[in-house]
Amino acid sequence: MAPSRGPVDLSELSTAELLAGALREVSQDDPDHPMPHLVALHGRPTREVWDAAVRLVARADPAERELGVRILRELGDPDDAGRRPFRGATVPLLVERLGHEVDPRVLGWVISALGYHHAREALRDVLRFVDHAGGPVRFHVAAALPALVDEGRAEPEAVRALQLLCRDDDADTRYYALVALVEEVSGVDPELITRTLTGLLDDPDEQIRELAVTHIGGG
Template sequence: MTSPRDPVDLSKLSTAELLAGALSEVSVADPDEPVPHLVALHARPTREVFDVAVRLVARDNPAERELGVRILRELGDHDVAGRRPFSREGIPLLIERLDREADPRVLGWVISALGYNRAREALGDVLRFVDHPHWRVRFHVATALPSLVDEERIEPHAAKALQLLCRDDEADTRYYALVALIEEASGVEPELITQTLTDLLNDPDEQIRELVAAQLSDGSPKHGPRESP
């Protein structure tokens, strides 16, 4: 007999049970809270789970839409190209959602989901939100862009967008935009990097100043973990 303290084997739960648990998890305001039911859904890349996620994305309740988007974000393992089992069907739906989503929290997850599915075809659509009025949306643009740009040489307008995000009001957005610009993107013009680093020498955020100093001193910055908004 299982005692109340025994861990539940989530893999044995029905999809409906996992969905109920995951909805409760994503409804919590703190995005750093564990989401074990959602993770279990990611490990179940079936047509049933995908179809449920698609239906959720169209719901009136923002929490349900968020759940649908976050299921699509990491549904199944990605291949060498960064695509997941349902990326081909899910990406157009996510791109369409960009113009329809009014909730900034959900919109941020839509942008993140495009990055996690390496939807390079969505680069232009995502760049439209680089100056969105809500910080959460701009943060997700900064973190998603490295997965949306050309791996060999970043598109100039994408590099400029990251430079702009390095001047954002929110320190988390500046930090991840800077990491993307100096560590994750290829082919960024040296002059753009130099100007960006110079602009951030006296940034009010200590971790950003340390990253800038490391880059200027030896060109090999090491960035540590930083909590997501």
């Protein structure tokens, strides 16, 4: 009997091997599925990995494009200013991708990646997708907006977008938009927040109802 092999040390794998494993992970289409190869790529912020991700973003296969975007999303740790390695080249590439991506799932990850890079310069590009037909796209808009708005006072168009997303068909999207509006962005008119919360007191989602009650009650 052959001796059993211990767990693989991902740090010893080549970039090509990590990419192959990460593509299998992304293709699982399971948010609870572990993604150790993708995480290992995030921890290897080299030009080789960045170039490989950029090539993937241009591929015909949506799974490959998704992998490329998800690598760029968290490639390297942010510095004290929240800037990740290669940000200067990554953000324009992602903004350009917004105008070409046709797969809703991949488009959602592009928007998410812009949020992870705190790409405030891309706010208006992202706001174009607030009423996109694809649910994953609208979800990622709601989740990304707090990282894209002015820290001192959220832009009025971003506030209106969050209000709209608070009425989305998808409960997760409504929840993320509501949290953003009442807890994460600054400078929102308190009366507007109260009206939004009041309109969600009878929301079908228990988590949203509880959040609305908590904030109306000042908790």
